[in-house]
Amino acid sequence: MNRTYIKSVLAIMSISAFLFACNTDKKPTKTTEKAKDTITTASGLKYFYTSKGKGRKVEPGCKISAQLSLQVNDSVIWTSYASKDSTFSHIAGRGGVIKGYDEMALLLREGDDVVAILPSDIAYGDKGSGNVIPPKATLVYDRFKVTYVSEPKLVLSDSLFYAVKDHGIKKMSALYTKVTKTKDSTLYHGGIGELNSLWRKLRRAQLFKEANQAFSFINKEYNNSTFDFYIIRSLENMNEPKKAIQKIDKVLKRKLTKDQKEYFIKYKQDLMNKLTK
Numbered sequence: 001m002n003r004t005y006i007k008s009v010l011a012i013m014s015i016s017a018f019l020f021a022c023n024t025d026k027k028p029t030k031t032t033e034k035a036k037d038t039i040t041t042a043s044g045l046k047y048f049y050t051s052k053g054k055g056r057k058v059e060p061g062c063k064i065s066a067q068l069s070l071q072v073n074d075s076v077i078w079t080s081y082a083s084k085d086s087t088f089s090h091i092a093g094r095g096g097v098i099k100g101y102d103e104m105a106l107l108l109r110e111g112d113d114v115v116a117i118l119p120s121d122i123a124y125g126d127k128g129s130g131n132v133i134p135p136k137a138t139l140v141y142d143r144f145k146v147t148y149v150s151e152p153k154l155v156l157s158d159s160l161f162y163a164v165k166d167h168g169i170k171k172m173s174a175l176y177t178k179v180t181k182t183k184d185s186t187l188y189h190g191g192i193g194e195l196n197s198l199w200r201k202l203r204r205a206q207l208f209k210e211a212n213q214a215f216s217f218i219n220k221e222y223n224n225s226t227f228d229f230y231i232i233r234s235l236e237n238m239n240e241p242k243k244a245i246q247k248i249d250k251v252l253k254r255k256l257t258k259d260q261k262e263y264f265i266k267y268k269q270d271l272m273n274k275l276t277k
Contacts, residue, residue: 041107045100046117053111053146060093061152063189064105069143077132079143087147091189094155096197098123104144113145156188157197160214165205169213176218192224199230208237225251225260232267241271 038048058064067081068088080088090097092105100122108114118139120126128135156179164172179188188194195218202211212234219227228251235244248268252261 041103043100043103043122044119045103045122047104047107047114047144049112049114051111051113053109053113055110055146056149056151057109058092058106058146058149059152060106061155061189062092063089063148063150063153064092064110064146065089065148066105067143067145067147068141071140071142072133072137076142081143081145089148091155094158096200100139104141105146108144108146110146110149113143114141116141116144150189154188155197156190156194157201159188160198161201161205164202164210164214165207169210169217172214173217192222196226203233206237208234212238223254225254225256236271241275245271 038046040046056062065087066089067086068079069076069081070078080086090102090105092102095102097105098118100116100118103122104114104116104118118141120136120138123139124133124135124137126135128137133139159179160172160176163175178184180190198214199211202208202214212231215227215230215234219231228247232244232247232251235241235247245268248264248271251264252268256264
């Protein structure tokens with residue numbers, strides 16, 4: 001779908017009421033037909049179908065994959081369909097994406113292809129996002145095609161978060177072992193992505209002691225430098241810079257990429273500088 005078409009769609013949305021009023025005594029035109037096809041939700045989300053699928057309906061807890069093209073101010077800033085099997089995935093109804101994106105996903109089913117327009121208050125709001133999305137920007141997904149919808153499942157990061165938050169590391173470690181080593185694993189969305197999500201939840205809740213305990217336990221299995229970073233950052237936020245430095249020293253003895261090694265060396269120097277102030 002080209003940029004000219006998207007511009008015409010936006011124009012249709014803004015003047016649809018006027019055009020429809022002017023044509024009430026005439027046969028419907030293509031313009032008014034398209035205007036009538038546009039759906040507007042209570043949040044201000046606008047969308048219309050370019051094609052409809054027949055697959056599974058998206059529900060909270062479904063993992064969905066979508067091919068996307070995102071425009072801001074008539075310029076395509078990001079796509080996820082340029083190469084084979086290139087998609088964006090998230091778990092519906094569980095956060096991790098902007099409000100308008102999740103709302104759109106929950107209205108669709110596998111195979112649906114829509115154009116979606118998200119006002120800023122259900123996108124990135126008054127702050128925007130970095131240097132790419134300006135404040136108060138309207139997002140236009142000129143391609144939003146749902147390519148996969150799983151059956152609804154429990155979310156591992158949610159379950160681990162509440163276990164360690166409400167009951168401590170013993171409860172969390174027992175739950176982690178159960179849902180990753182037994183047949184119960186089929187009930188959950190799991191994988192590295194869910195563990196990264198656990199870190200984000202603990203960080204937002206400022207539960208750094210719990211994060212240190214959780215990833216110290218989890219990393220016995222993975223020996224993952226990203227999880228090492230979560231432990232180090234937790235120690236730093238617990239005001240334990242010496243322990244954080246000791247952890248970095250252990251990490252630096254392992255096999256790392258050049259970029260990883262440079263990053264941890266710089267991190268160590270930053271912590272040492274704080275100690276000398």
